[in-house]
Amino acid sequence: MSPIKLPRLTKAIAPLTHEVVVVNEHGEATPISIPAERALTVYVDKRELVTLMTLGAHPELLVLGFLRNQRLIASVQDIESITVDWGVGAAAVKTRAGIDNIEEKTAKRVVTTGCGQGSVFGDMMEEVDSLVLPAAKLTQAQLYGIVNAIRLKESTYKSAGSVHGCALFKGEELLIFVEDVGRHNAIDTIAGWMWMQTEPVTPVTPVAGMTGEDKVFYTTGRLTSEMVIKSAQMGVPIVVSRSGITQMGHEVAQRIGLCTIGRATNKHFLCYSGQDRLVFETELAGVKLR
Amino acid sequence: MSPIKLPRLTKAIAPLTHEVVVVNEHGEATPISIPAERALTVYVDKRELVTLMTLGAHPELLVLGFLRNQRLIASVQDIESITVDWGVGAAAVKTRAGIDNIEEKTAKRVVTTGCGQGSVFGDMMEEVDSLVLPAAKLTQAQLYGIVNAIRLKESTYKSAGSVHGCALFKGEELLIFVEDVGRHNAIDTIAGWMWMQTEPVTPVTPVAGMTGEDKVFYTTGRLTSEMVIKSAQMGVPIVVSRSGITQMGHEVAQRIGLCTIGRATNKHFLCYSGQDRLVFETELAGVKLR
Numbered sequence: 001m002s003p004i005k006l007p008r009l010t011k012a013i014a015p016l017t018h019e020v021v022v023v024n025e026h027g028e029a030t031p032i033s034i035p036a037e038r039a040l041t042v043y044v045d046k047r048e049l050v051t052l053m054t055l056g057a058h059p060e061l062l063v064l065g066f067l068r069n070q071r072l073i074a075s076v077q078d079i080e081s082i083t084v085d086w087g088v089g090a091a092a093v094k095t096r097a098g099i100d101n102i103e104e105k106t107a108k109r110v111v112t113t114g115c116g117q118g119s120v121f122g123d124m125m126e127e128v129d130s131l132v133l134p135a136a137k138l139t140q141a142q143l144y145g146i147v148n149a150i151r152l153k154e155s156t157y158k159s160a161g162s163v164h165g166c167a168l169f170k171g172e173e174l175l176i177f178v179e180d181v182g183r184h185n186a187i188d189t190i191a192g193w194m195w196m197q198t199e200p201v202t203p204v205t206p207v208a209g210m211t212g213e214d215k216v217f218y219t220t221g222r223l224t225s226e227m228v229i230k231s232a233q234m235g236v237p238i239v240v241s242r243s244g245i246t247q248m249g250h251e252v253a254q255r256i257g258l259c260t261i262g263r264a265t266n267k268h269f270l271c272y273s274g275q276d277r278l279v280f281e282t283e284l285a286g287v288k289l290r
Numbered sequence: 291m292s293p294i295k296l297p298r299l300t301k302a303i304a305p306l307t308h309e310v311v312v313v314n315e316h317g318e319a320t321p322i323s324i325p326a327e328r329a330l331t332v333y334v335d336k337r338e339l340v341t342l343m344t345l346g347a348h349p350e351l352l353v354l355g356f357l358r359n360q361r362l363i364a365s366v367q368d369i370e371s372i373t374v375d376w377g378v379g380a381a382a383v384k385t386r387a388g389i390d391n392i393e394e395k396t397a398k399r400v401v402t403t404g405c406g407q408g409s410v411f412g413d414m415m416e417e418v419d420s421l422v423l424p425a426a427k428l429t430q431a432q433l434y435g436i437v438n439a440i441r442l443k444e445s446t447y448k449s450a451g452s453v454h455g456c457a458l459f460k461g462e463e464l465l466i467f468v469e470d471v472g473r474h475n476a477i478d479t480i481a482g483w484m485w486m487q488t489e490p491v492t493p494v495t496p497v498a499g500m501t502g503e504d505k506v507f508y509t510t511g512r513l514t515s516e517m518v519i520k521s522a523q524m525g526v527p528i529v530v531s532r533s534g535i536t537q538m539g540h541e542v543a544q545r546i547g548l549c550t551i552g553r554a555t556n557k558h559f560l561c562y563s564g565q566d567r568l569v570f571e572t573e574l575a576g577v578k579l580r
Binding site: 026248 | 312328561
């Protein structure tokens with residue numbers, strides 16, 4: 001076994017909020033915070049690939065997860081380093097051996113739904129039918145734990161609004177919480193973070209990348225086709241949202257047996273698909289309002 | 291003067307909502323409506339350009355506005371026809387004389403913020419500084435009229451949730467209201483609709499396309515850089531949102547003197563930029579809560 005070679009990442013820091021003076025309906029000037037939004041142009045081996053608009057909290061993990069979710073690289077070990085410089089708004093990705101057929105892989109364009117990933121390289125739908133999701137369950141108590149953990153989280157959303165939040169849970173344990181102006185960026189950042197973790201298979205043979213099989217993905221945004229597909233690609237079989245679902249998101253989730261839960265606030269939720277993965281404990285739901 | 295030649299558009303119809311059975315927190319199965327989400331692949335003169343994910347309410351106007359807002363065509367008269375067939379999920383665009391340098395125009399990619407246009411061809415920011423917005427004002431009473439008109443609107447959002455709404459107003463008169471799973475689609479559809487209108491300059495010389503100078507653009511979504519830029523490109527100098535603003539949206543709006551108003555619900559709002567365009571009538575705001 002050769003040792004795992006994780007990429008070197010900078011930790012570029014930039015303010016996440018910005019103060020502006022606004023005028024309200026009474027004609028009063030008031031200072032408020034608004035979220036940052038920055039352009040980050042990604043260069044792979046000195047070749048310009050794409051410009052991402054981001055809050056800027058975890059730019060290196062965002063770029064890593066973007067390359068992963070766009071299926072441009074197959075392993076985290078293919079990347080030698082990601083260097084972000086906010087002074088010029090650039091992320092320089094250095095690969096160990098280049099990316100095969102990058103022109104071909106970036107040729108097909110899909111402008112996806114709303115807050116979904118703005119654009120995907122290649123056709124994610126083609127992959128869907130080959131995905132096999134692991135058996136995994138979530139209890140209603142754990143679901144309430146997840147909703148409560150999100151509620152308690154200090155966030156840019158609370159101070160400045162106008163951002164989406166995504167999180168990864170193991171049961172009801174919060175592993176990582178990411179906010180961005182686009183929820184596609186937030187999920188990509190989580191994908192990048194998962195790749196940077198190592199899990200021991202045996203004490204001497206660690207494996208690069210955290211698996212999704214016993215994880216739950218949370219998003220404040222809607223469950224569009226793209227969010228469902230990305231979650232499945234990351235191997236995460238259960239997705240929870242504060243918001244609703246679209247028809248294509250629902251169809252894809254049903255096809256691959258992914259459990260989708262939406263409108264999750266306080267004790268309320270709707271389970272749209274994969275109901276067999278949710279262990280109902282309806283006595284926890286409280287009194288029914290009729 | 292040669293007569294205006296508007297493109298021929300099909301009127302492809304598909305259901306906007308879909309009924310599914312969900313299970314709630316009490317373990318009860320209930321039917322609910324969710325919004326449709328469809329893939330529409332755009333072919334320009336038989337060449338595949340892009341796939342848009344859309345609710346599907348006005349696919350022909352969406353495609354027309356997409357081509358307009360991406361700056362792929364300069365005039366509505368450059369298009370001979372747009373034919374949408376939901377059976378195959380395709381929109382066939384026939385131009386009168388082709389699109390010059392289409393490869394070059396579609397080479398640069400920006401994945402924009404969240405619900406913003408997923409991807410833009412070319413660099414919209416480059417154009418921003420050349421934009422000159424017309425003098426236009428909105429009174430606080432008109433603003434309240436806009437918020438109220440939106441509130442009263444029957445919509446897919448009310449029946450199924452999970453869609454964004456955009457609208458175009460002249461003063462407080464609602465001209466068009468569009469919903470889509472992505473707000474970038476909704477604004478593109480409005481841009482397409484504006485191009486299909488004709489305004490008489492003199493009774494004998496009509497002009498293709500409605501101008502934006504005396505219009506107000508409304509969106510349920512956030513005012514990201516892209517939404518601000520698109521509004522400015524359409525010549526609309528005042529934008530109202532139910533949601534907030536990002537730092538780049540704010541900076542761009544200030545630079546070009548665009549009036550941005552957010553958090554507009556009931557009597558409350560915040561004016562982020564271009565305050566000189568808003569005629570305050572603070573006596574309409576009611577009693578201040580302290």
